[in-house]
Amino acid sequence: EPEVTQTPSHQVTQMGQEVILRCVPISNHLYFYWYRQILGQKVEFLVSFYNNEISEKSEIFDDQFSVERPDGSNFTLKIRSTKLEDSAMYFCANRRTAASYEQYFGPGTRLTVT
Amino acid sequence: GESVGLHLPTLSVQEGDNSIINCAYSNSASDYFIWYKQESGKGPQFIIDIRSNMDKRQGQRVTVLLNKTVKHLSLQIAATQPGDSAVYFCAENIEMNTGFQKLVFGTGTRLLVSP
Numbered sequence: 737e738p739e740v741t742q743t744p745s746h747q748v749t750q751m752g753q754e755v756i757l758r759c760v761p762i763s764n765h766l767y768f769y770w771y772r773q774i775l776g777q778k779v780e781f782l783v784s785f786y787n788n789e790i791s792e793k794s795e796i797f798d799d800q801f802s803v804e805r806p807d808g809s810n811f812t813l814k815i816r817s818t819k820l821e822d823s824a825m826y827f828c829a830n831r832r833t834a835a836s837y838e839q840y841f842g843p844g845t846r847l848t849v850t
Numbered sequence: 851g852e853s854v855g856l857h858l859p860t861l862s863v864q865e866g867d868n869s870i871i872n873c874a875y876s877n878s879a880s881d882y883f884i885w886y887k888q889e890s891g892k893g894p895q896f897i898i899d900i901r902s903n904m905d906k907r908q909g910q911r912v913t914v915l916l917n918k919t920v921k922h923l924s925l926q927i928a929a930t931q932p933g934d935s936a937v938y939f940c941a942e943n944i945e946m947n948t949g950f951q952k953l954v955f956g957t958g959t960r961l962l963v964s965p
Contacts, residue, residue: 780955
């Protein structure tokens with residue numbers, strides 16, 4: 737069964753540094769998402785992406801965040817200047833079509849900002 | 851507003867018991883709900899879903915019940931096994947102003963199954 741993969745599994749970075757989190761979605765899925773989960777808290781929506789454009793973003797997703805599909809396959813989340821409060825698990829998710837609501841999640845990247 | 855919450859943060863059961871995990875939601879316009887299981891260090895794993903035009907859906911050892919009158923969702927796990935130990939999240943599918951959708955997650959319930 738196809739799976740969503742994410743790299744790296746764990747990223748440690750210093751405050752103010754840029755990080756790029758990578759996701760390889762399931763190949764025939766059209767809708768892409770990033771969520772984050774601060775330790776011990778619920779999963780929170782960050783951004784959705786469709787047809788090479790951001791379709792919706794939350795208030796968390798400020799100017800320090802960006803997403804792109806650099807090669808039509810990978811899906812990345814970039815944080816330009818990390819803050820301590822960006823420490824969290826970041827999950828990529830995708831959905832096949834507009835009619836299928838189920839979102840498939842990757843294993844996540846644990847980001848630790850020191 | 852939009853919020854999905856859980857009544858019980860931790861549920862401890864014995865192996866073989868039936869487990870019931872509850873969830874309350876506030877957005878009456880939500881048309882789709884999902885239960886996810888999250889094991890330590892892993893991403894949310896789909897368990898079962900239900901559309902708002904149904905009040906019950908059964909899977910293998912799991913049943914989801916939806917009560918739209920009181921905006922309540924529950925997950926029933928039959929014959930709970932140690933491998934069921936995890937955090938369970940309910941999620942509500944919300945259509946945004948753009949017409950796109952996102953999931954709003956509840957805070958999670960930890961299920962602990964003792965052998």
